[in-house]
Amino acid sequence: MNYHILAPVRIQTVVQLPASKSISNRALILNALSYSPYDIKNLSDCDDTGVMVDALNSNDNHFDVKAAGTAMRFLTAFLSKVVGEWVITGTERMKQRPIKLLVEALNSVGARVEYMENEGYPPLRIFGSALQGGEITMSGGVSSQYISALLMIAPLMEKGLTIHLEGNIISRPYIHLTLQLMEQYGVKAHWIGSSIKILPQEYKPVRFTVESDWSAASYWYEIMLLSKNAEIELKGLFKNSFQGDAKGAELFARLGIGTAFTGQGIRLYRNGNACPKLTYNFIDEPDLAQTFVVACVLTNTPFRFTGLQSLKIKETDRIEALKTELRKIGYILQDSNNCILEWNGERCAPETSPVIATYEDHRMAMAFAPAALVLEDGITIADPGVVSKSYPYYWEDLKKAGFEVKTK
The missing domain is CATH 3.65.10.10 (Enolpyruvate transferase domain)
Incomplete structure (x- = not known):
């Protein structure tokens, strides 16, 4: 089964993110x-x-x-x-x-x-x-x-x-x-x-509440970046988070999306920044790499990302998967040393009606779906059920935000 995603003209939504x-x-x-x-x-x-x-x-x-x-x-x-x-x-x-x-x-x-x-x-x-x-x-x-x-x-x-x-x-x-x-x-x-x-010690039982997932938040930052008209609030995130992927807020600030903390989470807004080229070492935040790769090419922002060695042994070889699937929609990425991925504006003819393969990888589906905001005919995602690995209600949240999600 495939999902075909079409984007709304305007987005106004409040999202209760999944727990980390x-x-x-x-x-x-x-x-x-x-x-x-x-x-x-x-x-x-x-x-x-x-x-x-x-x-x-x-x-x-x-x-x-x-x-x-x-x-x-x-x-x-x-x-x-x-x-x-x-x-x-x-x-x-x-x-x-x-x-x-x-x-x-x-x-x-x-x-x-x-x-x-x-x-x-x-x-x-x-x-x-x-x-x-x-x-x-x-x-x-x-x-x-x-x-x-x-x-x-x-x-x-x-x-x-x-x-x-x-x-x-x-x-x-x-x-x-x-x-x-x-x-x-x-x-x-x-x-x-x-x-x-x-040292040898004993654990003590405590009452524990799980924070919402900053990795999941990254896809909404991407949506905010690619949309021409959006108001997005994300619930359940903490300002002083233990999660390394909270670093994504700082990175998106360089691309033009700011973060305002509220009593219940965050509100996204445009901060006016326009990064001519994004250079970053993802050694500490490898799970954000796919989001930023797709976000950058779709905003014509050249990038050079290092520290990606762990991407080779994730749910799939994410470096090869990104190169293969982005070529389908007209972008040519270069990789080297099994840990570097870059794009300097190289383009190719896109496929007609491309279908984005997800390789049993939830992050491939969620990183590519926002491309519907940029591609005239929307985007088709194969095996969309893979999102259940980390964000089971991703497609439902997109629908609430106004996206059309159709079985194809």
Whole structure:
């Protein structure tokens, strides 16, 4: 099934954004580790969080996390310290997403995790037991989810855990997010230089409410940027957010969209800025890259984006996906070193009635849908149901804002 999106002439809308998936999934693990009697408030209802909830509430020993990379990594670490024998698997794409570094790190501190098919990849068989802990060294260039998965179980290891991070640390805000949430649950960590040390401690149950998702907000910033006439309010966002993707507000300010904080969230407005070229290192905010790539080309803003190495191992190879799909609508991107993507105004003839493939990637669908505001005949998105991974009501929210969303 495809959706064909047509944009309204004027947009006036108030959006209740979905809860943060990143915070929800961490809070679920911390709630379980603290044996909390409290339900988490405003928990995300996206696919990734749903599989986490199902797994943590299950009496089974076999878990299918589908396409949820966060759940795969967090649950692998969590189950390694829960006594029992467990199996964790996912979609065919999940079976192609590497997990070797996390498995090796866990096994080095006393876990027993085995590959069931191909070495270095799910599915996994986990023999859960008490973990010894100690010191490990990891590349700072790996997915922050590997590091966060280890950090959350670290205080329950017999010796605690010290992680020495080598090289450039990517997605640093996500590691900070994990440590800040752990502190809310009563555990303190020491991050000095490139080493994070966590002594043996106990989590304390707390009442917890999840903030709305700044990653989801980015698509509405994009809509505001591409629309000639829009009034948009986004509810549930905090000014002093733990989320790294809150940085998107500063970046969109350079493109011309300002942010006013209200008592309930934010209001978007035009600030008069016009950036001649946007240069930015997305090492800390890789999930914003697709939004800004599409937003820039559609406003004829040249860009050079670095720090994109983790995009190669996301739901799809997002660098190749962006190049392929933007060519369909007339834009030629250049990439280099597996971590740089740029556009200097190169164009090509667009396809007639292009259909944007989404590659089982929610962010491809949500980043490209606002293109309907610029393309005369709107835009067609394939497999639109992928948005359920993080923003299940995205299409409904577009309809409320006046977009036509038709099955095609």
